[in-house]
Amino acid sequence: xxxxxxIDRPSAAADAGLARLSLRGVGKDxxxxxxxxxxxxxxxxxxxxxxxxxxxxxxxxxxxxxLRMIAGLLAPTAGTIEIDGQPLWHGxxxxxxxxxxxxxxxxxxxxxxxxxVEDNIALPLKLRKVPKAERLEKARSLAELVGLxxxxxxxxxELSGGMRQRAAIARALSTDPExxxxxxxxxxxxxxTRERMNIELQRIALETSATVVFVTHxxxxxxxxxxxxxxxxPRPGRIRQIKDVxxxxxxxxxxxxxxxxxxxxxxxxxxxDEEE
Numbered sequence: 001x002x003x004x005x006x007i008d009r010p011s012a013a014a015d016a017g018l019a020r021l022s023l024r025g026v027g028k029d030x031x032x033x034x035x036x037x038x039x040x041x042x043x044x045x046x047x048x049x050x051x052x053x054x055x056x057x058x059x060x061x062x063x064x065x066x067l068r069m070i071a072g073l074l075a076p077t078a079g080t081i082e083i084d085g086q087p088l089w090h091g092x093x094x095x096x097x098x099x100x101x102x103x104x105x106x107x108x109x110x111x112x113x114x115x116x117v118e119d120n121i122a123l124p125l126k127l128r129k130v131p132k133a134e135r136l137e138k139a140r141s142l143a144e145l146v147g148l149x150x151x152x153x154x155x156x157x158e159l160s161g162g163m164r165q166r167a168a169i170a171r172a173l174s175t176d177p178e179x180x181x182x183x184x185x186x187x188x189x190x191x192x193t194r195e196r197m198n199i200e201l202q203r204i205a206l207e208t209s210a211t212v213v214f215v216t217h218x219x220x221x222x223x224x225x226x227x228x229x230x231x232x233x234p235r236p237g238r239i240r241q242i243k244d245v246x247x248x249x250x251x252x253x254x255x256x257x258x259x260x261x262x263x264x265x266x267x268x269x270x271x272x273d274e275e276e
Contacts, residue, residue, distance in 0.1 A: 020211045026040065052227050053212070054215075061234050070179075103174075103179070118152040161190075166197075223264050231243065
């Protein structure tokens with residue numbers, strides 16, 4: 001088995017000028033008549049172009065809330081979110097031009113059952129009034145990229161769970177997003193399919209040079225995929241630590257048996273266990 005090796009990666013936090021995504025003092029409070037819930041507080045983070053960053057933490061720590069703010073689905077109570085130096089939010093108002101730079105994948109594929117795979121993939125392009133021939137050509141190219149070549153005319157009901165998620169990833173990539181946001185996209189899959197999808201996502205991210213923010217509860221999954229793992233504290237979610245994963249890519253599944261990988265996983269798990 002090949003020994004995992006350390007590679008040099010640019011630190012986005014050290015050079016904000018390279019940041020694809022920049023968060024400063026980001027926080028979110030949910031206010032009701034009964035109480036105020038501090039979900040996320042004081043998050044500062046820079047993510048470089050082409051970097052894969054995983055967010056981990058205990059249930060309720062604010063991972064999904066933070067991702068939804070970055071995705072333009074939830075306005076922050078405090079702080080700023082910038083994509084390539086341009087603010088995503090102006091108070092409660094979203095900048096639509098900045099929003100178009102994002103692609104989002106959720107735990108559920110949310111494909112339209114009456115559309116074929118290629119029509120689901122091409123839907124964002126249709127909404128942008130891209131000519132039909134051009135958008136279908138792009139959809140077929142993306143179907144091949146995610147391993148769905150030959151299934152372009154299939155309907156979601158004819159696909160496995162993993163295949164539906166492949167289609168969802170292709171749809172998110174259809175507009176060539178500068179930032180791909182993923183909220184536990186493989187959480188509902190069985191262990192073997194999830195492992196296969198991790199390999200595929202790594203390949204897709206490398207082939208497209210995508211910048212990815214990936215939410216997961218699974219520590220080995222985070223370490224396998226990420227260049228850096230961001231550990232959020234229990235509510236309110238703050239950054240407890242950012243752990244580099246200095247293991248060369250692409251990574252085979254066998255890397256999980258190596259000492260360096262196991263050590264990173266063990267350290268993160270220990271720190272999470274301390275929060276009980």
